Amino acid sequence: xxxxxxxxxxxxxxxxxxxxxxxxxxxxxxxxxxxxxxxxxxxxxxxxxxxxxxxxxxxxxxxxxxxxxxxxxxxxxxxxxxxxxxxxxxxxxxxxxxxxxxxxxxxxxxxxxxxxxxxxxxxxxxxxxxxxxxxxxxxxxxxxxxxxxxxxxxxxxxxxxxxxxxxxxxxxxxxxxxxxxxxxxxxxxxxxxxxxxxxxxxxxxxxxxxxxxxxxxxxxxxxxxxxxxxxxxxxxxxxxxxxxxxxxxxxxxxxxxxxxxxxxxxxxxxxxxxxxxxxxxxxxxxxxxxxxxxxxxxxxxxxxxxxxxxxxxxxxxxxxxxxxxxxxxxxxxxxxxxxxxxxxxxxxxxxxxxxxxxxxxxxxxxxxxxxxxxxxxxxxxxxxxxxxxxxxxxxxxxxxxxxxxxxxxxxxxxxxxxxxxxxxxxxxxxxxxxxxxxxxxxxxxxxxxxxxxxxxxxxxxxxxxxxxxxxxxxxxxxxxxxxxxxxxxxxxxxxxxxxxxxxxxxxxxxxxxxxxxxxxxxxxxxxxxxxxxxxxxxxxxxxxxxxxxxxxxxxxxxxxxxxxxxxxxxxxxx
Amino acid sequence: xxxxxxxxxxxxxxxxxxxxxxxxxxxxxxxxxxxxxxxxxxxxxxxxxxxxxxxxxxxxxxxxxxxxxxxxxxxxxxxxxxxxxx
Numbered sequence: 001x002x003x004x005x006x007x008x009x010x011x012x013x014x015x016x017x018x019x020x021x022x023x024x025x026x027x028x029x030x031x032x033x034x035x036x037x038x039x040x041x042x043x044x045x046x047x048x049x050x051x052x053x054x055x056x057x058x059x060x061x062x063x064x065x066x067x068x069x070x071x072x073x074x075x076x077x078x079x080x081x082x083x084x085x086x087x088x089x090x091x092x093x094x095x096x097x098x099x100x101x102x103x104x105x106x107x108x109x110x111x112x113x114x115x116x117x118x119x120x121x122x123x124x125x126x127x128x129x130x131x132x133x134x135x136x137x138x139x140x141x142x143x144x145x146x147x148x149x150x151x152x153x154x155x156x157x158x159x160x161x162x163x164x165x166x167x168x169x170x171x172x173x174x175x176x177x178x179x180x181x182x183x184x185x186x187x188x189x190x191x192x193x194x195x196x197x198x199x200x201x202x203x204x205x206x207x208x209x210x211x212x213x214x215x216x217x218x219x220x221x222x223x224x225x226x227x228x229x230x231x232x233x234x235x236x237x238x239x240x241x242x243x244x245x246x247x248x249x250x251x252x253x254x255x256x257x258x259x260x261x262x263x264x265x266x267x268x269x270x271x272x273x274x275x276x277x278x279x280x281x282x283x284x285x286x287x288x289x290x291x292x293x294x295x296x297x298x299x300x301x302x303x304x305x306x307x308x309x310x311x312x313x314x315x316x317x318x319x320x321x322x323x324x325x326x327x328x329x330x331x332x333x334x335x336x337x338x339x340x341x342x343x344x345x346x347x348x349x350x351x352x353x354x355x356x357x358x359x360x361x362x363x364x365x366x367x368x369x370x371x372x373x374x375x376x377x378x379x380x381x382x383x384x385x386x387x388x389x390x391x392x393x394x395x396x397x398x399x400x401x402x403x404x405x406x407x408x409x410x411x412x413x414x415x416x417x418x419x420x421x422x423x424x425x426x427x428x429x430x431x432x433x434x435x436x437x438x439x440x441x442x443x444x445x446x447x448x449x450x451x452x453x454x455x456x457x458x459x460x461x462x463x464x465x466x467x468x469x470x471x472x473x474x475x476x477x478x479x480x481x482x483x484x485x486x487x488x489x490x491x492x493x494x495x496x497x498x499x500x501x502x503x504x505x506x507x508x509x510x511x512x513x514x515x516x517x518x519x520x521x522x523x524x525x526x527x528x529x530x531x532x533x534x535x536x537x538x539x540x541x542x543x544x545x546x547x548x549x550x551x552x553x554x555x556x557x558x559x560x561x562x563x564x565x566x567x568x569x570x571x572x573x574x
Numbered sequence: 575x576x577x578x579x580x581x582x583x584x585x586x587x588x589x590x591x592x593x594x595x596x597x598x599x600x601x602x603x604x605x606x607x608x609x610x611x612x613x614x615x616x617x618x619x620x621x622x623x624x625x626x627x628x629x630x631x632x633x634x635x636x637x638x639x640x641x642x643x644x645x646x647x648x649x650x651x652x653x654x655x656x657x658x659x660x
Contacts (some may be wrong), residue, residue, distance in 0.1 A: 075594040078621040083620060113626050121589050124624050128590075275585050308581065309632030316585040319659075490611075 005178070005203030007222035008189035012197050012243040013176035014236040018155035020146055020162060026137050028105050032098035039093045043103065046139045047086075051077055055530075057169070068194050069168040074129075074186070076165060079132045085110060100137045107133030120185050127187060131163040148174060156217055158209050162189070167191045172223055175309040176217040178224055180206045200224055205278040206325035216240075237570040266513060266538045268530050269325070269521040271499055275313055278320045281524045285531070288382075290521020291499040292317065294370070304366065310373035318381025325519075328374050329426065330367060332356040332388040342366075344566035353469045357399060364402050371406045375414070380406045385421060386447055391429040396442050424495075428452035431505040433481035436488040439572040446489050447521070448501030454478050472555035473502040479511065479550050479558070486515045497521055506533055506574040507562050513537050514546030514569065529573065536570045576644040579636050584658035588629035592658050597621045599654055605641025607651070618651065 028340045032039060054077040061070035074373070079085070085106055092102035096359065107129055114126040139146045148157070148170035156176035164187040167174070177192055182201035192199040198219035209215065209226055216225040216236035220243075228236060258268050269290030270281040281289070297313070305331040318326045333339045334347075334355030347353040360367035361497045373386055387399050389475065410417055424445030427433050433453065436446065450473050455462060457478050460470035472478075489496035497519035502508045504522040509530065516539075522530055563571070581628065582588065588596065600607055600618045609616040609627065611634065616627035637655075639647040 071591045071594065075590050075621065078594045078597045082620050082622050084617070084620045110622050113622075117626060117628060119630075120626065121586065122625055122628075125590065129622070181603070306632070307633070309630075312581075312583045312631045315583070401600075 001208060001225070001227045003178075003200075003203050003205055003208070003224040003226070004222065005200040005222050006183060007219045008182065008184045008186065008197075008201040009177075009192035009197060009199035009219060010193060010230070011176070011196070011198030011219050012240050013156055013217045013219075014214070014233070014240040015175045015264055016212055016214055017155055017158045017178070017209055018151070020148075020157055020159040020166070020207065022160045023134050023138065023143070023145070025142075026097075026100050026104040028097075028101055028108065029096045030101040030102075031096045032096075033479060039099045039271055040090055042140065043089055043093070043099050043136075046136060047080055050136060050139055051081055056376045061168070065214075072164060072168055072191070076128060076132050080102055080136065089526065100140045103133055103136050119466060124185055127161075131165050134163065135165065148201050153235050156215060158206055160206070162188055162543050164188050164191055167195070167197075169196075176219070177201075178203050178206060178209070178217060180204075180216075202401075226438075227379070250532055253528045253531040253535075254283065256285065256531065257287075257310050257324075258534040259512065260534055261536070261538045262540055264513075265518070266534045267519045268339065268527055269327075269497070269499075269519065270524045270527055270536070271521050272317075272524070275317045277318075277524050278317050281527060282320065282322075284318070285523060286324075286524065286527045286528040287519075288321060289317070289326045290497050290519065291386075292326060292328045294329060295333055298331060298333055298341060301339075301341050304341045304369070307369050307373045307376075309499075310370060311376045314374055314377035314383065316378045318383060321381055325381055325384050325422075327384040327387050327424075328370075328385050329386045330357065330370050331360060332391050333359070351452075354459070357387050358389065359393060361398050361402075365431065368406050371403055372410060375406065375410055375417035375421065376415060378383075378421045379416050383418065384445070384446075385419055386426060387424075388426045388449070389429055390425040390427075390439070391431045393438050393442065396439060400442065417452070426499075427485050428456070430457050430481060433485050436485045440488050440492045440494055443494065445495040445497070446485055446494070448482055448485055448498045448500070450482070450498055450502035453481065453500070457481060473505070473508055474511075474549075474555040474558040474562075476550055476552050476554070476558060482512070483515050483546070483550055486512075495519060504530060506570070507559060509533055510537060510542045510566055511546050511549050512569075513539055514542030514544070514549075516543070527538055533570060533573060536567065536573075541565070543566070575638065575640050577636055577638040578648050578649045578652050579634055580652045582629055582631055582633045582655060582658075585622055585631060586587060587631045587633070588624055588627070588655075590625075593621055593624040594622065596651070596654060600647070600651065603641070603647040604645050605639040605647050607637070607639045607645045609635050609637055609651075611635040637659050653656070 054073050058070045058073040088106035092105045111126040111129050114122050135145055148166050151173035154173045154175045156180045157174055161181040162179055174197055177197055177199040179201045180203055182188055189201055198217055200219050200222050219566055235389045259265050267287040271287040271291040272289055273293050274296050335351045374383055377383055390396050412500045422444040424443045426449045427446050428449030454471060454473045458470050460467045462468050462471040488494050498512055499521040503520035504526040548561050549558045594617055606617055609618050617623040637651050638649050645648055
């Protein structure tokens with residue numbers, strides 16, 4: 001049987017499962033005839049007791065260097081002793097409810113409040129309130145709280161909704177986690193990732209899994225395999241071992257700079273959608289951020305993000321990068337994305353319509369706010385500004401004019417910024433690739449957006465099942481446009497990078513290296529693999545491959561050329 | 575009454591970890607303290623109040639205190655918020 005869920009913490013594990021039953025919700029209508037004062041005293045006593053235990057646990061965890069867990073326990077202790085919660089519990093007791101019911105009622109109200117906020121992080125805190133309240137209720141009723149701190153053998157935990165505190169107290173025997181509820185931003189997911197425990201959350205049909213049975217957990221694809229034959233079990237154990245071994249081999253690249261076999265330095269940067277993955281990319285030794293997609297700033301909100309909000313975000317990421325470049329792409333939204341603050345009208349053809357820089361040049365106030373925020377942040381790190389969807393010199397000229405206006409305004413207000421901030425463009429509209437020689441004088445760098453470039457060049461929507469077979473970034477037409485762009489940049493001493501999916505495609509990388517590309521920008525999980533592949537490449541050999549590739553007629557021919565050229569060792573990685 | 579305005583700059587705003595430390599910090603002051611922005615009033619001595627107060631990065635807040643240690647409380651709280659990095 002195959003169950004699907006969300007890969008919330010990466011990894012693979014093969015082993016036997018342990019099913020943890022949920023603690024049922026306490027009856028919130030239960031009344032008590034005991035004196036209110038006595039009930040309140042009991043609650044206070046239980047809170048004190050539990051608080052003491054949490055404090056000693058948090059001290060133990062801190063001493064052991066387990067800061068993440070310690071902080072979580074401290075937060076739980078703060079929730080347990082929260083004055084508002086205490087007031088609410090007392091109110092419910094005075095209304096005649098029993099101590100556990102009063103706690104359940106008060107906690108429920110606080111959970112609802114947190115769930116009503118338009119903030120994923122805060123919604124997760126509701127789980128923490130639930131966790132704390134369940135512990136307190138168990139203390140009041142004398143029920144035992146499930147304990148993972150004493151597991152005898154290794155186990156993959158299966159639960160409807162495991163509470164975070166159970167994971168913090170878990171000993172090293174937890175091999176994996178499968179939950180029916182939860183998502184990537186759940187506290188449990190974060191804890192699991194921190195502890196290196198593979199986890200699949202939001203998993204369908206877990207009631208079909210039985211205590212003690214053997215499963216294979218693939219928390220890379222978000223799949224759980226159960227009911228395996230002996231042969232399959234051997235396969236699963238093999239996958240487990242293989243995965244761990246690959247990770248180990250790639251981890252040597254964390255602190256190494258990616259250089260080809262013949263000594264050519266190729267930078268591997270990362271594409272990010274928000275600030276949260278910055279730590280991960282720094283850990284994997286990425287050379288910087290080659291694309292900071294700023295769309296999230298505008299999505300799912302009624303009002304536009306103001307200068308302060310944007311400045312704070314850019315500044316934080318810039319600081320974390322410790323001098324490595326942060327390439328901020330200005331707003332790249334069209335009618336196909338939900339950004340209600342932009343008040344976009346429906347369009348017949350959004351990918352060929354009013355989007356990105358076109359909106360910004362038409363409504364410069366949007367661009368000015370973003371540029372001002374980026375410039376202010378440039379004092380805190382190496383900011384680069386990038387304009388998307390540029391189709392010709394007029395647009396670039398106009399955008400640069402607006403940038404100069406913003407610089408002048410900041411100077412008048414005596415707000416500091418990097419006067420030599422680097423400004424470049426995305427090459428994704430084919431006309432820009434064709435006229436690269438006219439654009440290169442006005443831009444500090446080019447970044448090739450291979451997804452859109454391929455789409456526009458072949459006039460095929462990769463999401464349209466009928467024509468997606470036409471979409472391929474290995475199509476020689478696309479390769480020629482890319483070669484032209486790279487050549488133009490190199491001849492004029494400007495930087496060029498590729499930031500679309502092509503950059504993380506092991507079959508395309510050899511061609512790009514062969515064309516003389518010196519920078520790629522990929523999603524953080526791909527950084528180590530790409531560094532490894534670069535280390536297995538010989539640029540001068542690949543230059544020959546690149547020349548052959550652009551003379552091919554079809555993407556299939558190109559792929560065959562790549563396969564014939566790269567070493568077996570290279571091929572083993574994909 | 576003493577008050578001061580400060581900008582919340584750190585990436586996750588006043589979420590779990592910074593909020594917990596702020597509660598521990600403010601509990602020792604005798605004054606009643608409020609953190610105000612737009613129409614929201616937050617009691618920093620309560621973690622639940624802080625978490626539901628939507629104190630996101632980029633928000634300018636007013637820290638107000640009333641009591642014998644009001645000036646110290648406001649100053650130290652503002653220093654704490656200003657120094658947040660995570």
